[in-house]
Amino acid sequence: MRTEVVVNKTKVALTQENRILTGAQAVVQAIIDEGSDLMFGYPGGAIMPVYDALYDVEDQLTHILTRHEQGAVHAAQGYARATGKVGICLATSGPGATNLITGIADAQIDSTPLVCITGQVHSHLLGSDAFQETDVIGISMPITKWNFQVTRAEEIPSAIAKAFYIARSGRPGPVLVDITKDAQFGSLEYVYKPFEGMRSYQPKPKLDLSAVRSAAQLINSAKKPLVLFGQGVILSNAEQEFKQFIEKSGIPSAWTIMGLSALDSDHYLNVGMLGMHGNYAPNKLTNECDVLIAVGMRFDDRVTGDLSRYAKQAKIIHIEIDPAEIDKNVKTDVAVLGDAKEALLELTEVIQLRDHSGWLKDFRNLESEEYDTVIREELNPSLDELTMGEVIQAINEKTNGDAIIVTDVGQHQMVSCRYAKFKKSKSFITSGGLGTMGFCLPAAIGAKMGQPLREVIAVIGDGGFQMTIQELGTIFQTKTPVKIVVLNNEFLGMVRQWQELFFEKRYASTTMVNPDFQTIVKGYGIEARKVTRREDLNSAVGEMIRHEGAYFLEVMVGKENNVFPMIETGASVSEIRLK
Amino acid sequence: MKNRYTISVFTEDRVGLLNRVTIIFTRRKINIESIAASESEVENVHRYTIVITETEDLVKKAVLQLEKQVEIIKAVYHLDEDIVYQEIALYKVPTDVLVAGKEAEKIVRAHYARVLSVESNFTVLEKTGHKEETQALFDELEPFGILEFVRSGRIAITKPMKTLTSIVEEMENHTK
Numbered sequence: 001m002r003t004e005v006v007v008n009k010t011k012v013a014l015t016q017e018n019r020i021l022t023g024a025q026a027v028v029q030a031i032i033d034e035g036s037d038l039m040f041g042y043p044g045g046a047i048m049p050v051y052d053a054l055y056d057v058e059d060q061l062t063h064i065l066t067r068h069e070q071g072a073v074h075a076a077q078g079y080a081r082a083t084g085k086v087g088i089c090l091a092t093s094g095p096g097a098t099n100l101i102t103g104i105a106d107a108q109i110d111s112t113p114l115v116c117i118t119g120q121v122h123s124h125l126l127g128s129d130a131f132q133e134t135d136v137i138g139i140s141m142p143i144t145k146w147n148f149q150v151t152r153a154e155e156i157p158s159a160i161a162k163a164f165y166i167a168r169s170g171r172p173g174p175v176l177v178d179i180t181k182d183a184q185f186g187s188l189e190y191v192y193k194p195f196e197g198m199r200s201y202q203p204k205p206k207l208d209l210s211a212v213r214s215a216a217q218l219i220n221s222a223k224k225p226l227v228l229f230g231q232g233v234i235l236s237n238a239e240q241e242f243k244q245f246i247e248k249s250g251i252p253s254a255w256t257i258m259g260l261s262a263l264d265s266d267h268y269l270n271v272g273m274l275g276m277h278g279n280y281a282p283n284k285l286t287n288e289c290d291v292l293i294a295v296g297m298r299f300d301d302r303v304t305g306d307l308s309r310y311a312k313q314a315k316i317i318h319i320e321i322d323p324a325e326i327d328k329n330v331k332t333d334v335a336v337l338g339d340a341k342e343a344l345l346e347l348t349e350v351i352q353l354r355d356h357s358g359w360l361k362d363f364r365n366l367e368s369e370e371y372d373t374v375i376r377e378e379l380n381p382s383l384d385e386l387t388m389g390e391v392i393q394a395i396n397e398k399t400n401g402d403a404i405i406v407t408d409v410g411q412h413q414m415v416s417c418r419y420a421k422f423k424k425s426k427s428f429i430t431s432g433g434l435g436t437m438g439f440c441l442p443a444a445i446g447a448k449m450g451q452p453l454r455e456v457i458a459v460i461g462d463g464g465f466q467m468t469i470q471e472l473g474t475i476f477q478t479k480t481p482v483k484i485v486v487l488n489n490e491f492l493g494m495v496r497q498w499q500e501l502f503f504e505k506r507y508a509s510t511t512m513v514n515p516d517f518q519t520i521v522k523g524y525g526i527e528a529r530k531v532t533r534r535e536d537l538n539s540a541v542g543e544m545i546r547h548e549g550a551y552f553l554e555v556m557v558g559k560e561n562n563v564f565p566m567i568e569t570g571a572s573v574s575e576i577r578l579k
Numbered sequence: 580m581k582n583r584y585t586i587s588v589f590t591e592d593r594v595g596l597l598n599r600v601t602i603i604f605t606r607r608k609i610n611i612e613s614i615a616a617s618e619s620e621v622e623n624v625h626r627y628t629i630v631i632t633e634t635e636d637l638v639k640k641a642v643l644q645l646e647k648q649v650e651i652i653k654a655v656y657h658l659d660e661d662i663v664y665q666e667i668a669l670y671k672v673p674t675d676v677l678v679a680g681k682e683a684e685k686i687v688r689a690h691y692a693r694v695l696s697v698e699s700n701f702t703v704l705e706k707t708g709h710k711e712e713t714q715a716l717f718d719e720l721e722p723f724g725i726l727e728f729v730r731s732g733r734i735a736i737t738k739p740m741k742t743l744t745s746i747v748e749e750m751e752n753h754t755k
Contacts, residue, residue, distance in 0.1 A: 137595060142602045146649040149595075166649055199750040200591050200652040206753075324643035 023153035024049035024184040025056075027117065030160035032060050033192040036088055038079065038449060040064045040072040042099075044092025045132060047119030049184035051090075064449065064478060067470035069096050071442040073103025074468065077112050078446030081429045082404055082456075084237070086113045086167050087446065093119045094132030097178070098139065102436055104174045105143040109433030110258060111235060113172035115163045116140075123151040123180040136178050145173030153186030157193065165195035170203025171322045172235060205323060207338035207346060214334045215293070215317045216350040222291035224359045225251045226282070226314075228274060228303075231258035231432075232296010232321060238341035239263070239425045242295065245344045250354040252363050254282030256297045257413075258432040261422040265401065271363040275303040276567045277414040280374075280576060281366035283567060286311050287574040288362075293317045296340045299329040300433065309572035319343045373578040374564050379419070385558035386534055388415040388487050394541040395457060395485070396421045403455040404429065404447050408440035408464030411493035414563045416459050427454075438467030444482045445474055455483065455545065462488040462514055472524040475550050483544050484526075484552045489559045490514060497562045521552040528552040583612075584638045584656045585664060585735045588627040589619060589743060591650040600627060600651075603644045609633055613666075615732035621743050624652060630733050653746050657737055664735035668713035669695070670704040670720055671727035677702050683723060690716045701726055 021029060027050050031039065041063060043051045054063050066072040069091045076087030087107075091100050097118040107114045121130040137149050146166045150159050156179065163175045219225060227249075233242045239262050246253050246263075252271040253263060263270050272279030274286075283305075286292065292314040297303070304310045307329060318325070318332040319340055326335045336343050378389035392415055395403065401421040406429040407413040413430055422428060429447055431439040444458035465486050475482055492510040499507050521528040527547055531540045537555065544551045567576045590596050597616060604611050612630040619626040631638065638656050645654035674697060677683040687694070687704065690712070696703040706716045713730055 138598065141595070141599055142606060198591075198649075199747060199753075201649045202750065202753055322647065324640070324647045326643075328640060328643075 019190045020187055021190040022049065022053065022184065023156050023179065023186045023188065024053040026153065026156040026188055026190050027160060027179065027184070028053045028057050028061055029190060030157050030192065031088060032057065034086070034161065034164045036061070036086065038062050038064065039088035039090055040066055040075040040079070040446065041090030042066060042069045042072055042092070042096060044096045044119065046093035046121055046181050047090060047096070047117075047184075049181065050117070050119065050179075063090070064445075064474065066442060067473040068468065069099030070102055070438065071468055071471040071474060073100045073114070073116065074106070074436075074439050074442035075446035075449075075471075075474075076114055077103060077107050077439075078406060078429055078443030079450040080112050080114060080446075081443070082426055082447035083450035084426060085450070086115055086164055088115050088117070090117050091119070092132065093121055093136070094134045096132075097134055097136035101139060101143070102434075104140055104176065106431050106434040106436045106439065107174035108143045108145065110431065111172050111231060112174065113167040114174035115160070115167050116174060116176040118176065118178045119184070120149065120178045120180045122182045124182070126180070136176065140176045143174070144176050147176040147178070149178040149180070150183050151180045153183050154188040156183065156188065157190060158195070161193060161195040165197070166201065204339050205321065205337040207342050208336070209346065211334060211336045212343065212346045213350060215319075215336050215347060218291050218315050218317060218334060219249055219251075219293065219347075220352045220354070224289045225249070225291040225293060225356065226285060226289035227251045227253040227293045227295060228256065228297055229253060229259045229262060229295040230256040230297025231262075232319075232340045233259055233262040234425055235296065236321070236340040238296075238344055241341050241344040241348065243267070245348045245351075248348055248353055249351050250356040251293065252282075252356065252360050254279070256300070256303055256432070257417045257428075257430060259297060260417060261427040262425050264423050265421040269360070271360075272367070273417055275300075276305070277418065277563050277565065279367065279418070280370035280565050280578060281363040283565070283573040283576040284366055285362060287313065287572065289314050291315045291317065293319070294330075295319045295344070296321070298325050301329070304329060305567045305571055305573045305575070309574070319347075370565065370578060378415075383558070384534070385561070386531070386537065386555055387561060388412050388557050389419050390534070391485065391487060391537065391541070391555050391557070392416055392419040392459070394537050395459075397538070398541045398545045399455055399457070403427070403457050404451060406430070406440050406444040406447055406456060406458045408460040409435045409437045410461045410464060411489075411497065411561075411563050412459055412461045412487040414494075437464040440464060441468045441484065442471045442474070444484070445471060445478075445480050448480050448482050457483045457485060459485045459487065461493060462486055462490060462512055462517075463492045465517070466514075469520070472521060472526065475526065476524040479549065481549050484550070485544070486517060486552070486554045487557050488514065488517070488554055489557050489561070491559055493561075494563070496560070500560070500562065517552070517554050526550045526552050528554070530554040530556070532556045581632050581634055583630065583632045583659055584635075585659070585662050585733060586629040586631065586638070586642060586645070586654060586656045587735065587737065588629065588645055588654045589652045589746075590625050590627070591652065592623050592625050593650050596648075596650055597627065599648055600629075600645065603641055603648075604629075604631065607637070607641065609637065609641065613732035615734050617734070619743055621747055624743065624747060628732065628734050652750060653743075655737065657735070661738050662735040663738065664709070664733050665707055666710055666713060666731050666733050667705065667707045668717070668728065668730040670706070670717065670725055671701050672704065672720055672723055672725055674698065674700055674702045676723045686716070686719045690719070692716055
């Protein structure tokens with residue numbers, strides 16, 4: 001292949017083997033060579049050479065201009081979570097780079113593979129407080145899996161290759177490569193070489209078969225085993241292996257919100273959601289099981305409640321790729337270090353076929369208690385006010401559980417986790433660890449771009465919607481057919497719920513006086529509808545799904561509804577309250 | 580129970596890595612009592628020696644977080660009895676009070692301190708040893724008026740016999 005590039009204003013004919021590129025051209029070429037064709041970003045002074053290089057390769061590498069760098073990084077996260085590929089975002093130095101920080105922190109805590117590329121001032125200006133100079137390497141250090149500053153053009157291909165390798169391997173995470181403007185302008189002889197690993201980074205621990213056998217022994221002799229699974233199952237593409245493991249062992253399985261959609265919602269061993277607003281049965285019975293098998297999850301405090309009263313009666317098996325997670329929060333009896341897929345394959349080999357239907361029935365009994373106290377009223381309310389749950393149920397019905405649901409953070413998020421139904425993995429995208437309001441809208445855009453053939457529905461509260469509302473502009477410009485459902489209770493609902501329960505209903509700064517979202521959204525050329533009555537809900541959801549372009553559905557829901565069950569802060573999982 | 584632990588961190592030679600290391604401690608509100616950075620016996624492998632006083636549980640977790648960092652090859656922690664360690668301290672004292680009377684000479688001899696430099700108005704003494712020992716000399720010299728004092732971070736050699744070379748070789752083989 002022969003290409004022509006402009007180097008120092010001279011046209012040079014180049015061959016594939018020996019190409020002189022500018023640093024900026026090398027950035028985009030390395031991204032293309034890593035197999036990526038989509039990135040999100042926002043231009044500015046210090047990254048302009050890379051944008052200039054992008055102009056020449058628009059047919060190979062699409063750049064989506066968001067309306068804010070936070071939108072770019074969340075979109076990259078949504079793309080990564082929906083596809084399993086590395087999300088890429090591009091920003092300029094200074095404010096451009098700092099605007100990425102929330103999304104990078106979110107990706108770090110939720111193990112999302114991202115490559116973030118930022119422009120930086122000329123290397124001779126580093127440390128001089130130059131215009132739009134900020135120490136993004138220093139700022140991003142605690143929230144990146146790896147970061148690196150490039151000051152010479154010839155470092156670019158290897159830095160980008162290493163960045164992709166680190167982002168996607170092992171326990172994935174965000175990496176940041178900061179490139180000075182002179183490095184972008186410099187030139188180099190470009191040779192693409194994928195990164196092949198380094199001695200100080202061993203992404204996949206070697207599976208210890210004796211640990212697998214010890215785990216199998218515990219599992220084989222368990223009377224009341226319980227499986228907890230998290231995003232590790234999704235990240236290692238272990239959904240099939242996981243299903244085979246639980247089906248052979250017959251063990252009831254509960255999920256963290258990051259693990260949601262890894263197992264079909266209606267699978268006979270799926271016993272629901274763990275944690276603060278999770279289901280009654282798995283939380284209660286965590287403190288009754290005799291063997292607890294955690295797969296690719298990290299015992300977050302929102303999952304465990306009070307650690308000193310968490311599963312103390314149980315033997316704990318932890319299948320985990322990250323050695324730093326072992327014994328971090330919960331002391332394990334058997335640690336199986338390794339990739340979930342490999343570990344589950346080996347484990348399924350050596351466990352015996354079991355039936356735990358008696359134990360499973362304990363879950364179903366508690367489930368019907370939860371149904372009678374909480375779920376029935378949420379899904380079929382006796383009051384006129386619409387509930388969030390019935391909206392999610394309507395979405396389930398109209399999409400047949402095939403959609404990708406993206407959520408923001410708060411009450412609507414917990415309700416979506418609780419009531420949305422899934423048949424396919426990588427179908428639920430939320431900000432789990434960081435709890436980033438404003439995540440949803442841009443993440444949904446990224447998810448839709450990554451999975452254009454799937455229905456992508458953004459479920460957002462009226463608060464979070466306004467945190468990144470500017471990304472409606474991205475939807476308008478790119479005509480991305482995202483379906484947006486705003487559950488409007490004119491409150492910062494989850495904070496209000498806490499104020500009601502723990503702060504004597506002192507509703508400090510949680511009332512939202514909202515603008516007319518319908519008018520705003522229509523200004524962006526998006527079809528919009530508002531539902532205030534139950535009888536309109538199903539037809540509106542149906543209309544939204546049938547609509548070919550982007551669609552905005554605003555549902556006015558009960559202003560002071562609470563999400564239950566709930567484990568209060570400091571309480572034990574078994575103290576989960578139904579009302 | 581809190582104990583004094585010495586953590587040895589072996590890293591790739593990379594600008595900014597020390598920041599990554601200290602963040603692991605500061606984020607958990609762990610005070611770094613001393614830190615020393617140098618090369619190791621293996622080319623391109625640097626080592627940091629970090630002293631903290633914490634519970635073993637917390638130290639273990641911090642060490643795992645250290646090892647998780649992409650460019651950190653290995654991190655280990657030891658109690659004082661599992662290492663041979665040393666610090667160095669320098670003392671700048673007025674020359675005139677040192678030469679007036681025999682007291683100062685006795686102190687220097689008793690502590691096996693070395694005289695590094697004698698100027699007309701100040702003398703620099705050096706003492707290597709454990710912190711308690713360098714502190715003892717400090718306490719005795721204090722009445723004479725110490726003009727300047729500095730103590731290095733602890734450096735330590737571990738007693739267990741697994742060599743860094745063999746660890747690095749293992750990791751390099753694992754990568755291949």
